[in-house]
Amino acid sequence: MLGLPATTEVDRRLPKEAFYRHMEVDAATRRDLTGGVAAITVANSIKPVTTNIADGKTVHEILVLRIDPKGERVPERAVRLVSRATPNKAVIVDGGSGDIAICEEGRLLGARDVERLALNGFDLDMVWDSMLAQVALGEFDGHNVWARIDRREKIDGLRAEVSALDIKARKERQIVRKNELFAQMKKKQAELRRLEEE
Numbered sequence: 001m002l003g004l005p006a007t008t009e010v011d012r013r014l015p016k017e018a019f020y021r022h023m024e025v026d027a028a029t030r031r032d033l034t035g036g037v038a039a040i041t042v043a044n045s046i047k048p049v050t051t052n053i054a055d056g057k058t059v060h061e062i063l064v065l066r067i068d069p070k071g072e073r074v075p076e077r078a079v080r081l082v083s084r085a086t087p088n089k090a091v092i093v094d095g096g097s098g099d100i101a102i103c104e105e106g107r108l109l110g111a112r113d114v115e116r117l118a119l120n121g122f123d124l125d126m127v128w129d130s131m132l133a134q135v136a137l138g139e140f141d142g143h144n145v146w147a148r149i150d151r152r153e154k155i156d157g158l159r160a161e162v163s164a165l166d167i168k169a170r171k172e173r174q175i176v177r178k179n180e181l182f183a184q185m186k187k188k189q190a191e192l193r194r195l196e197e198e
Helices: 027-036 076-085 123-138 145-171 175-197
Strands: 009-016 039-045 062-069 089-094 100-104 107-111
Touching: 009 089, 027 076, 062 076, 062 123, 062 175, 076 089, 076 100, 076 107, 100 123, 107 123, 123 145, 145 175
Parallel strands: 062 089
Antiparallel strands: 009 039, 039 062, 089 100, 100 107
16 A cells, blocks of 8 residues: 555554544544444554664654545544554555545644655654655655644645735725735735745
8 A cells, every 4th residue: 555565564454442442532533433434454564574664763663544434535533533542653544535644743634646655764753754744745855844844834824814815905995904904915925925935
């Protein structure tokens, strides 16, 4: 799966109950897992024994989990629960849509149309950072990945703010308020340009 080495393939099905039996889970999340998920399978296990990549300081194994939905997509709460319940790092593949998700530091990072994940790095820490970059940014370089993800999210947020301010300013009838909105928009545009040039 995802172009990973054949030595990492596991293809072992996991019971859904294992993900909520020993955890406090609210009723809605439990319902999403039991009602929205058909099967959870460990597709690949990336570790020093299976890949000949050195063990990391913090990352010792990366699991690729395939979640097959009962509908079109796997519910987001189910993805978060499975990720939280997994003791190792996990890349979650939606068996229905093929989307990839990584839930890390409370943030859900996702990508569509990813056919391959490359194992870039000398140890599993570097491989994990590279996988984060591939999923969240579409790049292979895992160097300083969280700063780059934060920057990308800030840029996306600023673009949305500029667009909203532009629409508001064009609809506004009062000249003073319209000028205030345009001034705010210009300030956000300057900040956006500065971030994009970095």
